[in-house]
Amino acid sequence: MGCGILHRAYVIRKENNKYLLDVISPYEALYSSVFGVQADTLSYSQDRMCRRMFDELIDRLNYREKLVIDRLYGYRCDRCSISELAKDLETDEDGIIEIKNSALDRLRDPNNYRYLEKRWYSGTDLTNAEYELDYGGKIRAELLRYLTGCRTDIDIISAVMRKNDISIQRVYRNVSVVSSETGRFETSLSGEKSIDDAVSALKAFKITAKPVGNNKKRRAIRGNVETILITHAGVEQAYKYSGLSDDDIAECVYRVLTDSDEGYGCIINFNISDGLMGLLLLKGYMYLDSLVNDREQIYEDLERGGFHAQAEEFEKFADKAEIYIADKTHTSMTFVVVPESVALSIYEDVPVDYHELLSSAEKTDVEFAIMLIKNVKREFADFSGLTVTDEAKHRLDSLHRDGKSADAV
DSSP states (O other): HHHHHHHHHHHEEEEETTEEEOOOHHHHHHHHHHOOOOEEEEEEHHHHHHHHHHHHHHHHHHHHHHHHHHHTTTSSOOOOHHHHHHHTTTTOOHHHHHHHHHHHHHHHHHHHHHOTTTTSSOOOHHHHHOOOOOHHHHHHHHHHHTTTOOSSSHHHHHHHHHHTTTEEEEETTSOOOOOOOOTTEEEEEEEHHHHHHHHHHHHHHHOOOOOOOOOOOOOOOOOOOEEEEEEEEEEEEEEEEEOOOHHHHHHHHHHHSSSGGGSSSSSSSSSOOOHHHHHHHHHTTOOOHHHHHHHHHHHHHHHHHHHHHHHHHHHHHHHHHHHHHHHHHHHHEEEEEEEEHHEEEEEEEEHOOOHHHHHHHHOOOOOHHHHHHHHHTTTTOOOOOOEEOOOHHHHHHHHHHHOOOOOOO
């Protein structure tokens, strides 16, 4: 779309699984012009980065280019038309268009692209973990030793339990087992197939678990049954098992500790070098959020210990980890630039599902409908109607009433 058409355009935005028909914003119009896209999905961090980098790159333009971008797109000031801007700069409309195109070319310059490339950060950069040292195997071995009563050569698991306020207790066969109450989770394991079920049940329990209070003992149960009690930050989880080997039990506890979204993930699933990983685990760091929360202290400890290369690596990793967590805690945003005629058709038809939305678009612009199918079919699969903003409603009502286009640049 040309600049003039863009300023008469609308957008459909999807945020928090809600759909909004709105007048296109200056940022969306500029993004569409720079990247040459009519639809895109941005993570929370990508969206923030693009907004920040547009500000920085526009400030690097020369005076006339900066003025034309800001005023034509209304980016950081009130928007004006090409003719108004031509008059102010004492040139003709072709001159304004030439300046605008020059500015957009500079924003697309490969030397700047590292700032504008929306895929500057990828979750796979952080989570593609390949290690020469088998830290998972090391933790499993330590858990096996711990659960069988050994208290030596368990440096990592001991540090992890201290750091994260975790205790693990094994109640052996033919020993009384406290029955379950409101504040305790309890399930039974029998054979390897039950491990997955128990882990799933345990994860589900974490959502509603309450701190342990005073547990009243019911009738004691005796028999060929064993119990593992795991307490984390005052919440006790208990599950019973029978017929499993010590290795199976260690594996189950390992997966409870590492195979979950606790703290936004276990660090052994992230791309950290063997050396740095070992240092972090020996300090008791098991979960990603604790690395971010303690990043300054960790960096200082590494530097003070003479681990300068690891300190530098950690600093870069922590930056990415903060972005990763931000994207986990905020929804992505999908936007589609909608031509004026299509927006009016959608406004009048009030579609209530994806197929009706396509039908409304196809009536006035087949190419747009095809683009919608190619680019956002998956994101819009749950479309069930949209909300029209007051500004869009005002412009579309005027357009419907007198058939005139909104102000064009």
